[in-house]
Amino acid sequence: MGTERSSGAEGAASGSPDTEGAATGAEDSEGYVPDPRRWKALSVCLVVGFMALLDVSIVNVALPSIEKGLGASESALSWVLSGYALTFGLALVPSGRLGDAYGRRTAFLGGLVLFTVASMACGVAQGASWLVTARLVQGLAGGMLNPQISGMIQQLFRGHERGKAFGLLGSTIGISTAVGPLLGGLLIQAFGADEGWRWVFFVNLPIGVVAFFLALRLVPSTCAERDTAHRKSLDPVGVLLLGLGVVAVMLPLVEERQWHGQGKWLLVLVGAALIGLFLWWERKYLRRGLAPLVDLRLFRARSYSLGVLLGLFYFAGFTTIFFVFTLFLQNGMHYTALQAGLAMTPFAVGSAISAAVGGRFITRVGRPLIAFGLLLVLIGLAGAGVAVDLVRSHSIGWALVAPFLLAGLGSGLVISPNQTLALHSVPVAQGGAAGGVLQTGQRIGSAAGIAAVGAIFFAWLASSRDWATALDHGLLGALGFVAAAFVVAVADVWYGRRYGRRASRADRA
Missing domain, CATH: 1.10.287 (Helix Hairpins)
Known part of the structure; x- marks a missing residue:
């Protein structure tokens, strides 16, 4: 990474508007010409990204239906859920590197075909082992797809357009994670408890087929990054x-x-x-x-290294929220899968609104916007805990609307803005691998958060036999992870301003 890129990233993190032009100018000097199909290509990528990320959360509410339909054991159900996350995280960095070397369009299309075929295999599964194997392949395909999407945003967009594109990606991530339980509940209610789980996977088939032909037509080939050195040294x-x-x-x-x-x-x-x-x-x-595979010089840029760390902490708290609240609402308050999904929909709505807005302003405001978003998430989750303590009745879903909406608004100002700043200083040719590292940190954070918060939640449930008490303590664990992300964001703001003052004094000298 050159000095010009690093300084541009540092300034962007501190919110200096002058650095955007410097960084954009550096990238324009590489011969960047806007592709007229870039927004249509992004739409295809976002639909596919939504589909892949949806399968992280939509299966949560389908587990009872899978257990009833296939007679699956608890261990098999665990692998249906966690196996997807495991292979998804495993594939991210190598797939990003493969896309950087041989073209992201090729890797994207290959991952899309594999994901669609694996989804069909999941839907027609005749036994638990069959379903687990298909889910492992599906997770691998999802991990192939995601780095190509962030890499293509790096390739196709510059300046404020890139921030807007990452904002739309952030909306997609937030909506797919939060709306999964709702969509899963609707499908199971529509097709029945015995076979409804199959449609959780079948819904991917028409999306995958249509997206494939649209991608062939609209997603440009990224020939610029296919240099000989990358091809010879995978x-x-x-x-x-x-x-x-x-x-x-x-x-x-x-x-x-x-x-x-x-x-x-x-x-x-x-x-x-x-x-x-x-x-x-x-x-x-x-x-x-x-x-x-990963150029470790990327971590010399504070915006990238702290962005990876912030993403790890935030996803450890962010994904855990849906895990503990789904258990609380369905098992503790006896909500149906559909009712539980509806109760968490305000989070998705808030996230969708603010992610698009945050993407537009992140290059001007910088890391302070992310710190503000994390503060909103902390307040919203604390409010959700208070609502659970005050309203211990079946109407708890209504009491959660305002705190979930506030937490969602905050979340939308975290995910995509953090990606934008973290990848701001990354050379376009390394965008896939760098995005893969960033998302691998998020996957590890999600797994660690669910393990830690789940252990707290179930320990208190076993000792108190009270779902609300268990939720309170699990929520405290999730808040701890979000607070750690907030500390990282504040530290980045402080260092960014200190760096800006030193650079200003050097300029005056």
Whole structure:
């Protein structure tokens, strides 16, 4: 990364408007010409991204239906849910690197075909093992798709347009995560408890087929990044080390409730050692003049390194909210899957509204906007906890509307703005791999958050036999993760302003 790029990223993080022009100018010098199809191509990418991310949350409410329809065991149900997250996280960085080297359009189309076929295999599954295997493949395909979307935004957009595009991506992430339980509940109610779960997967088929033909027509080939050096050095050793490290870290997290005993946590230490070995190998690989899987020089930019850390903490708290509230509403308050989904819809609405707005203003406001969004999330979640304590009746869903709406408005100012700033200083040719690292941090954060908060939630449920008490303590755990993200954002604002003052004094001198 050049000095000009790094300084542009630092300034953007501190909210300096002058740096956007500097960074944009640097990128324009690479010969950037706006593609007239870029917004149509983005629409196709966002629809596919919505479909892939929806399958993270939509299956939550379908688990009872799967258990009834297939007679699946608790362990199999866990793998239906966690296996998708595991292979999704495993595929992100290698797939991003593959797209950088051989073209994101090619990787995108391949991932889309695999995801659609795997969805069909899930829907026609005749047994639990069949369904688990298909879900693993589906997660792998979802992990192939997501880095291509962020990489293509890097490729197709510049300046304020890029912020707007990432804003739309943030809306997609927020809506897909929050609306999953609602859509799953609607499908199960429409098609019945025995077979309704199949339509949770079948709904992907028409979307996948239509999106494939639209992508063939509208998504441009990204030939610019297919340089010979990238093609000759796909870094298979780096892929293997990172893959094994991610699996070793995530496996005990996603299987925390199924694997009893403390021995499973040794895998986290093994994973940390493998990731340390991966970092050593990447430095060695770069010194040999080859293109590593992840160029560790990316982390020299504060906007990128702190963006990855902030995303990890935030997703550890963000995804956990839907996990504990779904359990509380369905099992504790005896809501149907549809009612539970409706109760959480205000979060999706708020997130969709603010993400689009945040994407427009992030290049001018910078990291303070993200810190403000995190503050809104903290207030909204605290309000949800108060609502649960005050309204212990079936009308709790109405009491959650205002706090969930506020938390959703805050969330929309966090996810896409953080992606925009984190990837601001990343060279376009490395956009896929860099986006893959960012999203891998989010997946690990989600798994760690659900494991930690779930352990707190179930421990209090076992001791108190009170769902509201268990929710209160689980919510405190989620708030802790969001508060950690808030500290990272405030630290970035402070360092950004300090950097800006020093640069201003240097200019005057």
